[in-house]
Amino acid sequence: MLDAPKDFIGYLMSQLITRQLKDPKLESRVKGWTMTVVLATDYYPVTLTFDRGVRFSKGAASDATLTVEISFGTIIRLVMEETSTIKAVLKGEIKAKGMFRHPVAMKRFYGLLSAALKG
16 A cells, blocks of 8 residues: 655655554545645655555655645654644644645645654
């Protein structure tokens, strides 16, 4: 279901998301998603393509459904549970473009990202 990326940030995110996809119910739901999300970090962007699974690629897709801006430091603080996803959003540490045009996609990705970063 999940293609292993070759870059560091993509690999890290794939490992975090893979833990969540061990739940068969979530895995079957994610297989039905069709969206492209760019995770724009302060190092480089990673594109997550949801289409009968999840594919990671280094770089930003020009036709992204959502673009989520987050620093690598914020990712680490989330994984270490020093902050929560909602706190990071409210502080402006996580910004999303496309969430009003694609609210269902945003809800889905937010839920997956939040669960993945909490472990």
